[in-house]
Amino acid sequence: MSYIVEDSSITAAYDMGMGSRRIESANGLMIGVVASKTNAIDEDHIQYIVECQVDGKQLPIACKVLSRFGGVYNYEEYNLRPWNALDISDLPNPIAADSLEYRNGDVVVVGILGVDGRSGIILGGLKHYAREHKIPRDDIQYYSIFQGLETQIRDDGSYKVTFKGKPINEKLLELPPIPTKAIDPIYNPIISGSYYGFDASGSFIATDASTLGPQMIKIFKDVASGSIILKSGQSVVEIGGNPALGQFGAKANTITLDALQAVNIGSKLNMNLQGTLLSIKGLQIAIGNDTVELVNALVELITELGQVIVNSPVGTCTPIATSPNWAAKVIPLQVKLMTLMSSPQDAEAFELKGDDSEDLGDDIEP
Numbered sequence: 001m002s003y004i005v006e007d008s009s010i011t012a013a014y015d016m017g018m019g020s021r022r023i024e025s026a027n028g029l030m031i032g033v034v035a036s037k038t039n040a041i042d043e044d045h046i047q048y049i050v051e052c053q054v055d056g057k058q059l060p061i062a063c064k065v066l067s068r069f070g071g072v073y074n075y076e077e078y079n080l081r082p083w084n085a086l087d088i089s090d091l092p093n094p095i096a097a098d099s100l101e102y103r104n105g106d107v108v109v110v111g112i113l114g115v116d117g118r119s120g121i122i123l124g125g126l127k128h129y130a131r132e133h134k135i136p137r138d139d140i141q142y143y144s145i146f147q148g149l150e151t152q153i154r155d156d157g158s159y160k161v162t163f164k165g166k167p168i169n170e171k172l173l174e175l176p177p178i179p180t181k182a183i184d185p186i187y188n189p190i191i192s193g194s195y196y197g198f199d200a201s202g203s204f205i206a207t208d209a210s211t212l213g214p215q216m217i218k219i220f221k222d223v224a225s226g227s228i229i230l231k232s233g234q235s236v237v238e239i240g241g242n243p244a245l246g247q248f249g250a251k252a253n254t255i256t257l258d259a260l261q262a263v264n265i266g267s268k269l270n271m272n273l274q275g276t277l278l279s280i281k282g283l284q285i286a287i288g289n290d291t292v293e294l295v296n297a298l299v300e301l302i303t304e305l306g307q308v309i310v311n312s313p314v315g316t317c318t319p320i321a322t323s324p325n326w327a328a329k330v331i332p333l334q335v336k337l338m339t340l341m342s343s344p345q346d347a348e349a350f351e352l353k354g355d356d357s358e359d360l361g362d363d364i365e366p
Helices: 170-174 294-306 324-338
Strands: 029-037 048-054 057-065 107-113 119-125 142-146 149-153 159-163 195-198 204-207 215-220 226-232 235-241 246-251
Touching: 029 057, 029 119, 048 107, 048 119, 057 107, 294 324
Parallel strands: 057 119
Antiparallel strands: 029 048, 029 107, 048 057, 107 119, 142 149, 149 159, 159 195, 195 204, 204 215, 215 226, 226 235, 235 246
């Protein structure tokens, strides 16, 4: 819309139904600011009124948005932000509204359809006048942010997507323009900060970046031996190794395994259990190897001890081991128990083999 009263005898007329003015010079490409959505009924497209600059004047043009794909199955949709979202016809400060840097609508490039300037198509966006460049001019980088979802591709090839959430001051953009630039977006610090991406070495990271103890998943990429690391507060799990040797580790204040039917833990070489208090409870318990079972052997041993006959001549009794049953019954059980004998060993402490750094590189700064 224009805020200059013009002489209709020398100025081309507006076609209010189409939301644009017929003008012969309205062709080619123009730069404009999205003002509002049209009231025209179009089931196929959302139409916007874009205020374009033509010969020092503002020309409102009804436009549709261009997308990269236009198929039935392959398509892309997005909505633009108009600066006059409340559709206020009589603005209290038309001078502020007339300044492009004070309008919070998207700045776009419009291509005219036809020759009379009735309608156009929005080809893409340009940097808004109210903000500064994010990417330094000499760097080859990428930066975008849409409803608080920030995407960065840095100069070193690292990639980062950060969740900030919808700006809590976004509603201010819908107010009528005032002669000052829009304030920077403000995000909710309680929910914002989570991110995922790839660092410069190809490792993948996803974390909530919590200051109270971040939760993190990392696929650590290393030429010799990579790993998958999971962290949540004081709890850490790592699955790593190489094609020849694998490693699994877990560390937490409390680790609980609860199975309704069975838990199987096996080791080809050795298994160590260590604790200040160690308790094993079951209706039936078996400890042993293919040669002997410990509890059963102890039971048999006690039984045989009870059957030992002690030769007791006058004076001191002879040792129990001198009994004829000792060598035949007790000694074989002792040999079996000796096959179970070993020295206690300390359990190995958990130690990360991979790099659990959550750093994806420096954020893009202007």
